[in-house]
Amino acid sequence: MGPIFRLSLHQLAKRRRLLLILLLATLPVALAAAISAFAGEGESYKADLINNLLDAMLIAAIMPIVTIALATRAFGDELEDRTLSYLVLKPVRRSLIVLPKLLSSIVICGPLLIASGAVATLFALDGSGQAVVAVGVALFAGVVAYAAIFTWAGLISTHALSFGLIYVFLWEGVLSTFLGGVRYLSVRGYTLAILHGMDEKSFEVLGQRVIEFPAGIVGAAAVTIVFFLLTVRRLRRMDVP
Secondary structure, X not given: OHHHXXXXXXXXXXXXXXXXXXHHHHHHHHHXXXXXXXXXXXXXXXXXXXXXHHHHHHHHHHXXXXXXXXXOOOOHHHHHHOOHHHHHOOOOOOHHHHHHHHHXXXXXXXXXXXXXXXXXXXXXXXXXXXXXXXXXXXXXXXXXXXXXXXXXXXHHOOOHHHHHHHHHHHHHHHHHHHOHHHHHHOHHHHHHHHHHHHOOOOOHHHHHHOOOHHXXXXXXXXXXXXXXXXXXXXHHHOOOO
């Protein structure tokens, strides 16, 4: 498992990809700092930052884009170079091949996104420690769930990146905004539910449009486990050249 994990980190941590992730992760921080420096105070100010900065920018856009870009490429080099057979022919359980691939995506993008969310929250909510912890936990749950979904998608299709972007912006962006029931089948919905559930006071503005806190936890865990198992199943059954 260790060698596969190190190999996966090396494959995913390309300089251009890391620079793009770093750039995207710094956007919420830079915007929060600029708004804090020039905007006023008050509840409406904080509500705008939560709705536009944390939700619309970081959770709804940057987090899924970054995670999709990495997770769909978790098996990318092996599929393109036709070297996946070297992995599956080893006497290693398929789950111990999938797990390091999944972890490599999480390890690369998770800390950067959590740090971005935490610093932006410090600007937005005047240094509330509980709010920072809530943002960190919610973003981690979202990254893990997205990584599980799109590691599987990367094994299913060569067009997983395009599918991922359509899924995020159509299903999780448009439909979940106008159809409340979709939030129960949405990683964005789970992330916001965990965020609000861990600090209802700081994120009160989200109260009218989030699902229940337990549903968010169960949903994020269920998605992660189900798609991890689907990836293992796919690796067992696919024809490897």
